[in-house]
Amino acid sequence: MMDWMTAEDAMAALGVRAQTLYAYVSRGRITAQTDAADPRRSRYSAADVAALADRKRRGRKASDVAQNAIAWGEPVLASAITTVARGCLYYRGRDAVGLSQSESFESVARLLRDQSAPDLVPVTDAAIAKGKTAGARLFATLAGRVGTDLPVAGRSPRSLAVDAASLLDAVVTAAAGQDSRDPAHERLALAWGCDADGADLIRRALVLLADHELNASTFAARVAASTGASLAASALAGLATLSGPLHGGMASRVAVFMAEVKRSGAQAATADRLMRGEPLPGFGHPLYPEGDPRAQALLERFETPKRWAAAAQAAEAAGSGRPNIDFALTALAKHLNLPDDAPFTLFATARCAGWVAHAIEQSQTGRLIRPRARYVGAPV
Template sequence: MANDLLSARETCRILGISQATLYAYVSRGLLESRPGTDHRSRLYLRQDVERLAQRKRVGRGAARGAAQSLDRGLPVLETRISLIRPDGPYYRGRSAIAMARDGATLEDVARQLWDCGGLDPFATAFEPQWPANVAATATDAALPPLERAMAAIPLLALDVRHSFNSAPRVRHEIAATLLRHNAALLVAQPPFAGPVHRLLAQCWKPDDEGFAELVRAALVVCADHELNVSAFAARVVASTGAHLHATVCSGLAALSGPRHGGATARAYALIADARDADSARDFIAMRWQRGDDLPGFGHALYPHGDPRAAELLIRVRSLHAGTPGLASLETIITATEEVSGQRPNIDFMLAAICHLNALPATPALVMFAAGRLAGWLAHVLEQQAQGRLIRPRASYAGVAPETSTRAD
C-alpha cells in the first residue's frame, strides 16, 4: 500500500503546482491529505492525485470537457428537480433539510418533486394485496430486498393498463402506487396505503414513535440528490420511452452496486470494526495511514460536511442521549475528523441508525432505496416530458483500424 501514497513533493511534481497551491487544493476539498509516518509530513492518495492531474490535462474544449463531465464534472443536462448547495439538496426550490424539520413525509416530498400542483396522486384507491403472479416473490423474506423488488416490479407493470399514458395525472398516480409498492417489496410486506415511513418503522421497531420519526426524516433527506448514478441510469432508460416500472428497475440495479447503495453496508462494517477495536481512534488512524478509505465519511459534493448527515445526527443525539451506543458512535465521529478531517455522510448515518437500534445493515439500504425512488420517478417524469433520447457519443481510444495499402 505504500506505493499508493505520495509525498507532498511528489504530488506537486505530478500536478505541476507549488506547495501553497497544494494546500489550497486540500482546503477546497479537491484532495485529501493523510498523516505521514512521522506525523508531521502529509501524504496523498496516488489515485486521487492522478485523477486530478488528468482533469487538469483535459482542458476546456467542448469535446474534451465532456470526457470529464460524467465524474462529478461539468453539468450534462438541465433539470428543474433538485439543486445541491452547501447546506444540502433543494427539491424544486425547497430545502430538503427544512422539509424534514417541518414534518414532511416521503409522500409530501414526492408531490413536490413530481410537481403535482393541487392534485394528490396518493389519494387514489389502492389495492392492499399483491396480484397472484407476484405474491410468492413479493413476500419471500429470504430474498435480498433489491433483488426481490427488481423481480416483482416488472410483473406488476403487466397489470397497469395505462403504462404509456402521457397525461400527467395518470403518470403521477402510477408513480404513487409504484412508490408504495417498492417500499412494501423492500420489506416483504403486503402493499400499504399509509405513509412509507410507518410501514418501514413498524417492520423494524413496532410502536416506537421516536424511531418512526427518525425513519421519516431519513427518507426525506434521501429522496433525491440530482444526477447521482441511479437517477442518471433511470433517466437514460426513461429517454427511450420505457414505462415507469422499467425505469425504476434500472435505478434499483444501479443502486445494487457496492460503490453506490453498497456504501451503507461498508459504513455499517466500519462502525462495527471500530466499536470492537481496543481503540477506535487507533483503528481509524491505522486505516487512514495505510491508504484505506473510510466508508461513510466525506462527500465530494460537500467538502465541509454532508448536511443530510448532520440533520440525522442531531435527531440521533436527541433520541439516544446518554446511551453507550451513542457514546461509541461519537468516539468514531470525533476520531475520524481528527485523523482525516472528514465528517459523516448520509451512508454513515443510515448505518448508524441501524447500529443504535440493534438492526442489521439491510435496513440502511432499504431506507435509501425507498426514499430515493421518489427522486428517480421525478427524473423519469421530467425526462419523458422532454421527449429526448439520451445518447452521448464515445471518444474512441482503442486500436486504430488498419489502413489498406493494396495498390489499385
C-alpha cells in the same frame, strides 16, 4: 518511495482552500495518509498534487470536459427537480433539511414530481412480492410491474402521476413486507418494531434520501425513461444501479469499517485504512466539502452510538472529512436496532420517489439519452 507534503504546501501548490483539498482526497484525486509525527494531521502525495496542478495549468479541451462530465464534472442535462448549492440540498427550490423537519415522504414525493394534488392510489388486495429480504421484494415488485405498466412515452404528467403514486405505494409495501393505508414511515416503523420517536427518525431519513440530483441510479432511471419505458422499468434500472457497492451498497462498506473499529479501536482502524491508501467509507462527499447536511440533520436527532461517535472523531482528526449520509444511516440502524439491510431498504424506498420524478421529467422532453464514446481501441 512516495514523497509527501503538508496540507499547507498542497494548498499553496494548487491555489485552493482546505475544503477543496479535502474534496480532492474524497474523490480519489489526491492520496492522503496520517502524519506519523502527528496523528491529528495528514500528509498528501506530492506526485498527485503536482499532476493535478499541471492539469489545472494546461486547462482542458472540449473532449476532456465531455469525458469527465460523467464523474462529478460539468452538468450534462437540465432538470428542475433537485440541486446542490452552497452546501445545501434543494428539492424544487426548497431546502431538503427544512422539509425533513415536518413533511412526510408522500408529500415530498409529490413535490419532486411537481404534483400538488393528493395521490390517487387504488386500494387493492394484491399479494406482497415474495422474498426473504426487503431488497429481494423490491426487485420482485418492480420487475413484476414492468410487463404490465404502460410506457411513459406520449403520456401527460397527470396520467403518469397516478402510475407514480401506485408504484410508490407498492414499493413501500414491499419494503415493509405488509400492506396498509398508513404513511410510509409508520409502515416501516411497524415492520421494524419502532416506537413513535423511531418512526419520526425514519420519516426524516426518507425525506432526506428522496432525491440527490443526477447520481448514478437517477441517471440510469432517466436513460430508461428516455426510451419511453414505463415508470416501473425506470425505477428498476435505478434500483439495479443503486445495488452496487459504490452507491447504495456503501452502507455495507461502512458496516465493515465499523466492525474494524470494534476490533481495534477507532484511531487504529482509521490509521490502518489510510496507511493502505484506502478512503474511509462513510466520510466526506465530493458535493459537500463542508460536510453532508443530510447526515448532520439526521445525526442531530438522536444520540450517536459510542462506536460511531469515536469513528467520526478519528476520521475528522485524520483529515478524512465529516460523516456523510451512509455513515448516518448505519448509525441510525444501530440506534434503532434495525435489521442489517435497513440502510439499503431506507435508501431504495426513498430514492424511488426521485427516480419516478426524474423519469416523468425526462419523458416530457421526448429526447433519447444517447451519449457518444471516445474511441481508444485498435486503429480503424
